[in-house]
Amino acid sequence: MKTVAYREVEAMTTGWWMLMGALAAFTSLGLxxxxxxxxxxxxxxxxxxxxxxxxxxxxxxxxxxxxxGALNVASISSVFGRTAYKPLAPLSALLAVSxxxxxxxxxxxxxxxxxxxxxxxxxxNFRSIFAWNVILYSGFFGIVVVxxxxxxDRRMKSFSKPAGFAAFAWRLILTTGTGSIFGFLVARTPYDxxxxxxxxxxxxxxxxxxxxxxxxxxxxxxxNRPLGDALVRRLKNLLGVFIAAVLxxxxxxxxxxxxxxxxxxxxxxxxxxxxxxxxLFWMVQIGLGALLPLALLFAPPTxxxxxxxxxxxxxxxxxxxxxxxxxxxxxxxxxxxxxxxxEVTSSFFDGQVNTYVPSGPEAFLGVSGxxxxxxxxxxxxxxxxxxxxxxADEVVDPHCVAKARK
Amino acid sequence: xxxxxxxxxxxxxxxxxxxxxxxxxxxACAVACKEWNSGGHMAPLTDxxxxxxxxxxxxxxxxxxxxxxxxxxxxGCGTSRTTHFPKSCLHCETPECVTVCPTxxxxxxxxxxxxxxNEDLCIGCKLCSWACPYGAREFDSDxxxxxxxxxxxxRIYNKNLEEVDRVPACVMVCPVSARHFGxxxxxxxxxxxxxxxxxxxxxxxxxxxxxxxxxxxxxxxxVMPVAIEGGRRELEVSNDNALLNWVDRLLSR
Numbered sequence: 001m002k003t004v005a006y007r008e009v010e011a012m013t014t015g016w017w018m019l020m021g022a023l024a025a026f027t028s029l030g031l032x033x034x035x036x037x038x039x040x041x042x043x044x045x046x047x048x049x050x051x052x053x054x055x056x057x058x059x060x061x062x063x064x065x066x067x068x069g070a071l072n073v074a075s076i077s078s079v080f081g082r083t084a085y086k087p088l089a090p091l092s093a094l095l096a097v098s099x100x101x102x103x104x105x106x107x108x109x110x111x112x113x114x115x116x117x118x119x120x121x122x123x124x125n126f127r128s129i130f131a132w133n134v135i136l137y138s139g140f141f142g143i144v145v146v147x148x149x150x151x152x153d154r155r156m157k158s159f160s161k162p163a164g165f166a167a168f169a170w171r172l173i174l175t176t177g178t179g180s181i182f183g184f185l186v187a188r189t190p191y192d193x194x195x196x197x198x199x200x201x202x203x204x205x206x207x208x209x210x211x212x213x214x215x216x217x218x219x220x221x222x223x224n225r226p227l228g229d230a231l232v233r234r235l236k237n238l239l240g241v242f243i244a245a246v247l248x249x250x251x252x253x254x255x256x257x258x259x260x261x262x263x264x265x266x267x268x269x270x271x272x273x274x275x276x277x278x279x280l281f282w283m284v285q286i287g288l289g290a291l292l293p294l295a296l297l298f299a300p301p302t303x304x305x306x307x308x309x310x311x312x313x314x315x316x317x318x319x320x321x322x323x324x325x326x327x328x329x330x331x332x333x334x335x336x337x338x339x340x341x342x343e344v345t346s347s348f349f350d351g352q353v354n355t356y357v358p359s360g361p362e363a364f365l366g367v368s369g370x371x372x373x374x375x376x377x378x379x380x381x382x383x384x385x386x387x388x389x390x391x392a393d394e395v396v397d398p399h400c401v402a403k404a405r406k
Numbered sequence: 407x408x409x410x411x412x413x414x415x416x417x418x419x420x421x422x423x424x425x426x427x428x429x430x431x432x433x434a435c436a437v438a439c440k441e442w443n444s445g446g447h448m449a450p451l452t453d454x455x456x457x458x459x460x461x462x463x464x465x466x467x468x469x470x471x472x473x474x475x476x477x478x479x480x481x482g483c484g485t486s487r488t489t490h491f492p493k494s495c496l497h498c499e500t501p502e503c504v505t506v507c508p509t510x511x512x513x514x515x516x517x518x519x520x521x522x523x524n525e526d527l528c529i530g531c532k533l534c535s536w537a538c539p540y541g542a543r544e545f546d547s548d549x550x551x552x553x554x555x556x557x558x559x560x561r562i563y564n565k566n567l568e569e570v571d572r573v574p575a576c577v578m579v580c581p582v583s584a585r586h587f588g589x590x591x592x593x594x595x596x597x598x599x600x601x602x603x604x605x606x607x608x609x610x611x612x613x614x615x616x617x618x619x620x621x622x623x624x625x626x627x628x629v630m631p632v633a634i635e636g637g638r639r640e641l642e643v644s645n646d647n648a649l650l651n652w653v654d655r656l657l658s659r
Contacts, residue, residue: 042547043454043462049544052532112530112550120529123509127409130508130533186613187502187539336541338610339491342472347433351470 004087004395006152006385009223009378016382019222023375030368033361034109042112045362050354051332055325056110059366062207062324063103063373064137064178065200068171069208071096071144072238074151075171078164084234087388087396088216093148093167094386095212095377097141102373104137106365129180136174143167152385175204182327189266190331195256199249203320206242210316213239215377217310219387228393229304236309240297243316247290250323266334269353270326277330280322289319329356410504411516419519419591420557421497421618422577423600427625428584429469431490435576435585436467439494442558442575452548464544466555467494467576474624487627492585494576495542495555496609496617497521503534503543503554512552519591519618520559525551539613562587590618 010016037045047054073092077085085092108114121138124131147167150160179200185191213235220227257267270277293312295302302308333354338344344351381387388395411417443451443466453463470491497514501521504512511527512534514520528551535543535552546553558574561567571578577585588597597620600606606620 052535116529119509125507125510127505128508185536187537344470344472346470
């Protein structure tokens with residue numbers, strides 16, 4: 001493999017201003033939405049005492065899960081020694097920390113008291129899975145930043161592999177922690193499952209890689225840098241494997257639920273008569289978010305078609321957001337079984353399927369998480385050398401390089 | 407780091423005992439709770455647009471209602487009854503809401519077992535309301551923190567009140583005295599005696615959180631004679647008392 005040269009994104013061009021302006025506008029909208037919700041209180045949102053986590057949490061969890069998965073390419077390069085991915089390893093790490101920053105921004109601004117960030121950072125109840133996640137997120141930032149340093153500073157190159165191993169292990173633990181927030185929820189029938197942690201790891205691989213593919217496509221297109229078919233083929237095949245892995249875990253999760261008497265009604269609710277949640281599950285999560293992308297990625301007419309691969313990645317992201325929506329909102333909508341076997345009435349909506357209508361500010365805040373992440377990626381790529389000058393086959397693909405030598 | 411107090415043999419466990427046989431579902435406890443805690447300073451229950459089209463606010467006390475016994479074909483429809491089930495925080499011995507709280511804002515007092523929220527430490531992440539299997543937590547969307555039943559801690563230790571008034575507002579107001587307050591850690595207290603004598607039980611004991619609050623089940627209902635399909639039916643009344651049997655026969659002629 002040739003020595004890979006990296007170059008900053010050229011700043012102050014028309015395209016650069018347009019991109020930064022659009023991302024800054026979305027970020028500002030999110031901040032305004034957060035200010036509006038903070039100023040008036042959460043009662044102006046769609047969240048209630050039954051649906052306590054709403055759309056911003058859906059975006060936040062999606063981004064945090066995707067952050068871990070965005071590190072895939074760097075991990076494959078450092079931990080598993082696949083040289084073809086090495087040129088993209090710094091971008092992979094940058095995207096990982098940026099997505100995490102975007103997700104945590106949304107999560108923080110959606111708290112009842114976002115002004116108490118210092119309390120969250122300094123007071124820990126070590127029995128709380130949430131507190132563990134605060135530590136895991138902070139640790140992820142630290143480890144990945146060090147990992148980036150070892151990749152980008154020639155003097156630190158020898159530490160790159162151990163740093164890569166540490167980041168790989170940490171991201172697995174991080175996603176296990178995120179999945180376990182839901183897996184440990186014994187009180188709620190749709191959760192309380194050990195499969196949540198591995199399913200979230202599979203989800204992170206899939207969502208993170210989908211975002212990564214789009215970023216690679218967009219950056220090579222916008223900065224006119226070559227991108228070879230060999231790398232695209234590897235990435236899209238990998239995405240296909242990860243989509244299949246998510247499908248496998250979703251199947252296991254639902255079948256396990258059907259097998260457990262206590263959970264059967266909740267699973268039947270989701271799969272057959274859960275209204276919007278059933279539609280989102282079958283149509284968006286499974287149909288548009290998994291089966292259609294698999295067809296686009298592997299059907300011969302579209303398998304190596306870049307717009308089709310890009311579309312598949314977009315669909316995986318949409319399906320992923322739908323999946324997190326079904327997990328978070330759908331799980332809360334299902335009534336808590338206080339008196340199993342009885343038809344219960346009360347003046348406080350207990351015992352009935354809860355409704356949730358997301359408000360505009362919640363949507364703006366959620367989407368702004370993506371904007372924050374992309375703004376960080378664009379800014380860092382402008383200031384530092386994260387993007388390789390070329391990702392052509394003869395630069396990155398070991399088979400192509402070997403063939404050329406012969 | 408916040409952890410649950412170490413359980414000790416004679417630890418005080420303040421809580422409520424609610425008699426489901428007496429509760430008529432009048433909601434007086436919920437209203438009294440709202441009234442006291444809206445006026446008090448310990449846990450003001452926010453009202454949002456109370457006179458608007460869509461009033462909203464925080465309530466600690468909820469009354470659930472369900473029918474029981476209506477499907478029992480052998481006993482007939484006369485055995486069915488409506489059960490009103492008031493529910494607030496049950497002040498569990500091993501509360502999950504305390505365990506999951508990332509900052510330790512939720513805590514259980516070692517001295518009396520009351521579960522409280524330190525509102526200065528609460529960041530409003532709402533995970534405790536996910537974790538509580540009884541749905542007893544209420545997010546105050548105006549203040550941005552989680553709130554819950556305090557067992558009227560500002561009443562029960564309030565020396566400015568007459569001793570007889572040092573009970574939670576919901577207990578004070580109950581018109582049929584279905585609610586009792588006391589130390590369930592003391593086997594000789596009035597509440598412990600009630601639980602022992604009336605087979606008091608926990609709500610969802612299978613969850614393992616050991617709620618301190620107990621419920622006294624409805625007393626068995628007397629089987630009432632049932633007229634079936636319009637025909638006159640000889641009532642089967644079993645009575646071992648010979649005198650009463652003779653009176654019964656005499657009056658049945």
